[in-house]
Amino acid sequence: MKPLLPALLALAVSTPVLAAKIAMEDQSQIPPAPAKPEGQQWFQPPHERDLPDDAFGRLVQQGRAIFVDTRNQASEYVGNGMNCTNCHLDQGRQANSAPLWGAYTMYPAYRKKNDKVNSYAERIQGCFQFSMNGTAPPADGAVINALTAYSYWMSTGAPVNQSLPGRMYPVIAEPQGGYDLARGKQVYAEQCAICHGDNGQGQKSGDDFVFPPLWGKDSYNWGAGMHRINTAAAFIKTSMPLGKGGSLSDADAWHVAAYMNSHERPQDPRLVDGSVEKTRVRFHANDGVNLYGQKVNGVVLGQGTR
Known part of the structure; x- marks a missing residue:
């Protein structure tokens, strides 16, 4: 089980974290997701009905709103017509579609492409810069804080630093003779x-x-x-x-x-x-x-x- 992040609800930290330029968006440094054992279900994230009616629950709901309607809810950071849920389907729940429950517990992680250990906040910043063709929200700001809370809640019960089946898009072999x-x-x-x-x-x-x-x-x-x-x-x-x-x-x-x-x-x-x-x-x-x-x-x- 994951320990509760003590500063999760804070909108600022004592030492501001600058929005770093992210060199690459891949997750190739993280071990590949194993196949799902026969007869087993994918990891099951919690249901929205299970959210507590408190500050944390409201922050998670804010993160979900940004995730499914990014272009409107975080418009100052989005430069195109995309939302997070366009690639991470079913509000970030769907296995084999880079679900949030499989991503959150794998960070911080070293990324060979930019030769540094990236935080989960930096990983999200990369999505805004590249997939959304926009600008990175501040790592200690409201948008990243809400998306992090949503990801944290979605991974409730997931093991830390273990690559769960269904965490990534599966590897599909290139056809013989290449693409056409x-x-x-x-x-x-x-x-x-x-x-x-x-x-x-x-x-x-x-x-x-x-x-x-x-x-x-x-x-x-x-x-x-x-x-x-x-x-x-x-x-x-x-x-x-x-x-x-x-x-x-x-x-x-x-x-x-x-x-x-x-x-x-x-x-x-x-x-x-x-x-x-x-x-x-x-x-x-x-x-x-x-x-x-x-x-x-x-x-x-x-x-x-x-």
Whole structure:
């Protein structure tokens, strides 16, 4: 069982923690999640009805509100049309979709890519910088405090520093011969466009996205973990199309992930000296399978949307 964080309810700490620039968003330094033993359930987070009617319960509810409606509840830090729950499905509960109950107990953790031990607050800051194409909320501020409380509560009863089954997106092997963009385009038209639009623009109700954009100016930027084809393929395989997770073959999940990530999107905020090539070498050359800085259909990707 986890000890209660003594300063969880505080909106400030005695020594302010600055919002550090996060170099990478991956969690590759953490041991991979084991497979779920046959016949066992995934870890079960608590129900909202079990929240206490006190300051802690209200802070958790605030964190949940930010998590599911990030674009409106934390608008000053969000630069696109995304919400946390677009990637962490079912309000951060769903196994194999990077659930909060599997993430919180694994931090602090050393991350090889930026050569430092990252706190859980820094991990959340990275999501805002990359997946939300925004700016990092202060680590000691109200937004991070509420999201941390929500994550802490969701992991009630989870073991500390143990990689639970279902904690991450599962690894999906790349198809023999590699991905096929033409096949990916076909899969997208048949399976994805009905929700995410013919041009990956997503769907709105009023000013809010009902289905998130997958490329273009309102999508995640080139620094987000989902720009890696292998990461996107794993998410798609288990969770997409919505409500029909597991219906695509491994190969088609790879093909459509590659097609999705063969389109331009906002620039990587870590752009080195204004150079896509320098940024590719420094941050993308050894970061999974990705198309940043690669030529696709005669165009070098990574210039960023205008």
